[in-house]
Amino acid sequence: MRDLGAGLGYLIKGQRWVLGHGRWFGIGLLPGLITLVLYAGALIGLGYGADDLVEWATPFADDWSSPWPGLLRNALTVLVFVLGLFLAVITFTAVTLLVGQPFYEALSEEVDRTEGGTVPESGLPLLRELWISARDSVRILARVGLYAVLLFALGFVPVAGQTVVPVIGFCVTGYFLAEELTAVALQRRGMVLKDRLALLRGHRLRTLGFGVPLGLAFMLPFVAVFLMPGAVAGATLLARGLTGEAETDDEKGGGAVAAEG
Template sequence: MTSSQSARQENGVHYFKKGWTLISLPGIRRFVILPLAVNVVLMGGAFWWLFSKLGEWIPAMMSKIPAWLSWLDYLVWPIVVLSVLLVFSYFFSTIANWIAAPFSGLLAEQLEARLTGKPLPDSGIWDIMKDLPRIMKREWQKLAYYLPRAVLLFALYFIPVFGQTVAPVLWFFFSAWMVVIQYCDYPFDNHKVSFADMRRSLGSNKIDNLQFGSLVSLFTMIPVLNLVILPVAVCGATAMWCDRYRAVYVKNNIDVNTTRT
């Protein structure tokens, strides 16, 4: 699947920055409110609890390092902290995404209509709610894709020094890729593009998509900014869908996947 020449000129950084602009568009702001509220309540509470516990967890984790490697504390300590933040932020952002999925799908739908001038058949929150079983099935598909890979990465943390050094790097890029899948899935799923087809399409622009996912992952770990990142990521991913992938699956405003069924 090939992208248009103009879309190729824009990288993941562009779409991340564009997401911040799109959330403030007149007519779109009201669709930002619900996913934003979910993220503020859940991520705000979760990070407040995390920072109250870090003082206990980090010393406990550092105590697992063999005594003869204690001279590496200055190097391992920030890696351990980063690892906790990565795992924690992804875990709670996933929960927030599950709760906000119907509203994020609606935001992606309305923004796509604004960007293309071609509204989707579903046109409101009640239409989205009728699709809730399909939306939740899609969330389970993402979880099934995520879990076995996350378990393998988590196992690396039990390898002293080497695993604890390599695992955070691998976890960061894996989290970035999962962020791309998570947020790009809303516009793809609105057009009922299969999960496998979506992953293949995203893989065709993997470097650009990882730029987008990496920035979202970083902002998910930053207090205050992480409270608004969910709708920003949905908007950026929807803009990416419109520029890069929509033409592949939508012909003359008719869903390719719908016409096959």
Template structure:
């Protein structure tokens, strides 16, 4: 039986957008935001041709059946949604690889603001720099978890008719991945391993899906996806404090 509260989970991203405006958190929002703007500009440059090529390749696999040709617009829409979801999470993966040391510290500051308690006593820039290799390794673990499952869903999405189910599975999977991606920052600050985090989020899966869904949708919207990453980190920290933090004490 699924546990948690889906509608409560929906509220955490909105809370995150409120938190990133707090004076004590702005610096660690602005620095990765500048990095994300540069990154997004490069990705957007290549997006149009890549999207067209992937759609054309997928459509070429369809049999030449009359009723399938009549539903040509629907398959364009379904494949478009799947590819946009892949590209959206692809952007998030690269952005988080670059900004992960900042996001870990942003989660620390957010938790301190929410609870009034210190997570770490070393808040210097040298500590952030020293933490870069470990933060990058944590991101690699998330990518290793994501890629084989994403590949399986992508292959399913290429099968006519079955891709109707694949589109729904993609939304659910990306919502789950967004929750894993961002709640991992406060969890990592508390030395919770990535496998242990998956179990913790599984214990409140409805809340996790509720949090991850709007993050996944916002990640597909140009410009908005630049701001959603730091907001999701702050929202995920609020999620951690209220949903899972007590389970690790």
């Protein structure tokens, strides 16, 4: 529980950081607003078309007696929209980070500068960094897609599909949100995707403590936009803690939260 609380602490501190640096908060809003418009249109389209998609995919139910076709199709329509929302929450961060790469890189660097004085640099050209970010995002989204399909199938399991599966879904969402956000700071520290995932697995509870509350908040589109700058700042603080660049609470007398071990 202490590690979960520590992860949440980074998220809160990140929001406080951007509120205390208003210019960076404004800069960090722009990519999220652009992405929000794109995703809102996609979700509205899914909302209108999900029932037609389900009806097209279930012709075998046409011969069933009432009310079973309607019950099946209504349940599947809800699941399709929930799946779409799940994917939107996951991919929103990846797309926003890709759109706003230069903005968030600068924001993350400023957090490092104010917190530690030194700013790690990858030394790579901007186009190379964009390519690496896009490539890693595709790899992460492929993993998320596999989880989404599995969780969608498990959603049909009685009781567990309506209780345990949603909880697992939120944990998956939070974990990969944390990975996408910490990538901004960890990539500047020369860590490739494999190393980043290993680092987060080694601090799983702290990662979930940061990512799961953020994932729940990101269910509300406008909230996601306004939290995004602070999420990047908080993820930079989390990265500093996980790599041992921040002092522990005890070392600072209850100050900043730091890395485990």
